[in-house]
Amino acid sequence: MVFYNLFLLLGTTLAVASSAIPNYRLVILTFLGGALSLMFTLIDVLINLGGLRAAQAAGAGYIFQTFVIIFWVFFFGSEDSSLIKRSINDFTIPRTPAVANNAGTANGTVANPHQAENLSSVAVTPAQDYAYKAKALYSYEANPEDPNELSFVKGEVLDIVDNKGKWWQARKADGTIGIAPSNYLQLI
CATH class of the missing domain: 2.30.30.40 (SH3 Domains)
Structure with a gap:
């Protein structure tokens, strides 16, 4: 279960870093659903393991991890215009687009010297x-x-x-x- 969640975390991080969330959203949700199913089974086994405090503590830890996975299900399962997604995105750092090499004049130089400082400025011709x-x-x-x-x-x-x-x-x-x-x- 630990390795499953590790690979799920790495895959999700890679999708976010490469801005490929729209392409892999359903795949991520499928794996999150599988993770939830495995987590519930594992929690049941660990908590009901008679008398072992360490197993019960591990089960409690997996309960907290289940809340994180449920949060991810809401995040990846919501449309961008939904209240849930907008509420979550209010806590994120806004991204600014990079300035393209040819964003200024025809030869690739920046026409406005302040444009180089403001990364969200891209010249539109x-x-x-x-x-x-x-x-x-x-x-x-x-x-x-x-x-x-x-x-x-x-x-x-x-x-x-x-x-x-x-x-x-x-x-x-x-x-x-x-x-x-x-x-x-x-x-x-």
């Missing part, structure tokens, strides 16, 4: 060829401090300039352009 289309997997609310970010709703189709990197330049159907997080979009 309106005269681009939108070669791709992407469907929004989740709703996204733009950061009010970054005028380049684009808000969209789940299911909305956006035109995409380039599908490389974590932030894609996109155009909505109403002509609004900006950047959108790639892990919220799926190419169609």
Whole structure:
């Protein structure tokens, strides 16, 4: 059970670090369900083991670990726009997108010297060829401090300039352009 939970923790950490949660969410939930089943069985065996205080203490420890797994089930099982997910995300450190190499002018230099300091600033150029289309997997609310970010709703189709990197330049159907997080979009 310890190794199962260790590999579950490592796999989840890898998915979070690589921003692949939308792709592996169901796999993680499946393994979390298996972990819960194993935990309940193990807790029952350890607590009901007659007279061994160490086994009962280990069972109590597994009860606390079960609460952590249940928390993860709520986190990975909730939609991004749900109250549970928003409440949990209020306690996290906000991420800022990295500045792409070509975010400034045509030769890759930064046009605005303050842009290098603000990592969430990515230059958006309106005269681009939108070669791709992407469907929004989740709703996204733009950061009010970054005028380049684009808000969209789940299911909305956006035109995409380039599908490389974590932030894609996109155009909505109403002509609004900006950047959108790639892990919220799926190419169609």
